[in-house]
Amino acid sequence: MYQQRTYRTRTISDRFRFFTVQYLETDLWIGVDKESYTVTMPEVVYKQAVKLRQEFNDYYRTDPDFFTSLKPVIPVKAASNYFSRMCKASLQTGVGPMAGIAGLFAEEIGKQLLEKFSIGELVIENGGDCFISVQEPLVVHIFAGESPLSEKVGIIIQKGSSSLGICTSSGRVGFSKSFGKADAVMVVSPDTVLADQYATAICNQIQSREDIEKELDIFKQNDELYAVAIIMGDKIGYRGDFEMDLSS
Numbered sequence: 001m002y003q004q005r006t007y008r009t010r011t012i013s014d015r016f017r018f019f020t021v022q023y024l025e026t027d028l029w030i031g032v033d034k035e036s037y038t039v040t041m042p043e044v045v046y047k048q049a050v051k052l053r054q055e056f057n058d059y060y061r062t063d064p065d066f067f068t069s070l071k072p073v074i075p076v077k078a079a080s081n082y083f084s085r086m087c088k089a090s091l092q093t094g095v096g097p098m099a100g101i102a103g104l105f106a107e108e109i110g111k112q113l114l115e116k117f118s119i120g121e122l123v124i125e126n127g128g129d130c131f132i133s134v135q136e137p138l139v140v141h142i143f144a145g146e147s148p149l150s151e152k153v154g155i156i157i158q159k160g161s162s163s164l165g166i167c168t169s170s171g172r173v174g175f176s177k178s179f180g181k182a183d184a185v186m187v188v189s190p191d192t193v194l195a196d197q198y199a200t201a202i203c204n205q206i207q208s209r210e211d212i213e214k215e216l217d218i219f220k221q222n223d224e225l226y227a228v229a230i231i232m233g234d235k236i237g238y239r240g241d242f243e244m245d246l247s248s
Contacts (some may be wrong), residue, residue, distance in 0.1 A: 016197060023049040026105055030113075030121040038117060052082075052105055059083055070096045082108075086193055093197040095204070103167050103196030104132040111163075127173035129167040129196050136161055139245045142165055144184035144231040145173035153236060154245040155188065155227055164193025164226070169199035171206065173224045179233065182206035188227035188240065200226065206230060 016031030019042050026049050032041065039247060063076045066083060072090040075083045086097035093099070106124045110131040113119060122136075126132045132138065134157060141154035157164065164210055166188050171180040178200065185203040189195035202215050212230045218229045219239035227240025238244055 001014070008238075017120070018117045021049060024053060026053065027127065028109065029108070029125040031121075032113075032119055033121040036117065036119040036121070041113065041117065044112065044116055044126075045109055048109050049105065052108060055080065055082065056101075067098055068096075073097060086197075089191070089194045089197050092194065093201040095201045097197075098115035099200040100190040100193035100196040102127045103131070103165055106191035107165060128169075129192070129199075130165070131155065131192050132166060133162040133166050135219035140186075142168065142186050142229060142231060143173070143185050146172060147183040147231050148234050149231050149236055150244075153229075153231075155186070155229065155240065156245050157188075158242060162234070163190060165189050167192065167199045168194040169196075169203040171203055179204040180206040181208070183232055183233065184228070184229075184231045186229040187225060188242070189225050189226050191224060194224055198222075198228075202228065202230065206232060209233065209235045215243045 011112045015033065017034045018031045019036040021028045021030065021042055023046060025192060028045060030045065048081055062078065066073055073087055075087040085204065086100050088105065090097040106126040106129050110122055113122060114133065119233050121135055122133045136159045138157045139154045141151045142149040142156055165245065166186065168184055168186045169178060170184050171178040171182050180203040182203045185199050187195045187199040202218060205211060205215050209232050212232060212235065216228055216237050216239045227242050229235045
C-alpha cells in the first residue's frame with residue numbers, strides 16, 4: 001500500500017535538486033547538489049532499482065525463509081553479497097534480515113550514483129531510511145508522527161560525512177511490522193543495513209518511556225553506531241557523536 005510521504009515536502013531545501021523514482025514498492029526521494037545534477041540520473045536510479053528487485057526475486061526461489069523470518073537466518077551457500085550482508089547484520093541485531101532492505105536499496109543506489117557521476121552532495125531517502133554523502137553540515141530532522149517533538153529535533157551531520165546510513169523505525173507510523181511503541185527510533189551508522197536493522201531492533205524493545213534509557217546503551221556497546229535517538233510522546237533520549245538541533 002502506498003503511503004504519501006508528506007514529510008518530504010516539509011524538508012525541501014534550495015541546497016539540493018530533488019527527484020523521485022518509483023518501482024513497485026520502492027519509492028526513492030533523491031537530492032543532489034544543483035551543480036552535480038544531470039537529467040540522466042533518474043534513469044540510472046530506475047535501472048538499478050529494477051536490477052536489485054530482480055536479484056531479490058531470484059533469491060526468493062532459493063531461500064524463501066529469508067523473506068519471512070523475524071529472526072536471524074543463515075544464507076544459502078550461493079547467496080550474493082547483498083543477502084550474506086543482511087544475514088550477517090541480523091545476527092548482530094537479532095531481527096530478520098529483511099529489516100534492512102530499505103537501507104540496502106538506498107545505499108546501493110547511492111553508491112551507483114556516486115560511481116557514475118561526479119556528485120558533490122547526495123541524499124537518498126527510501127521509506128524513512130537514508131543514505132547520505134555531504135560536504136557541509138546537514139540537519140536531519142526526526143519525523144515522529146503525532147509526537148509533539150516530530151520534526152522539532154534533529155541531528156547535525158558534520159561536514160565531510162560520506163556514505164552514512166541514517167535510518168528510522170516507528171511503532172506508530174507507517175506499515176512496517178514493529179513490536180514496539182516508540183514514535184521514532186533513529187540510528188546513524190556507516191553501514192546503512194546495520195542502521196536500518198538496529199532501528200527496527202531498538203524500536204521493538206520500546207514499550208514505555210522507561211525503556212528509552214536502557215536501549216540507548218546499545219550505542220556504547222557498538223563502535224559501528226554513530227548516533228541513536230529515541231522519541232516516545234514528549235520524551236526523547238539521545239546518545240551520539242553528532243550534536244542535536246533543537247532550534248525548530
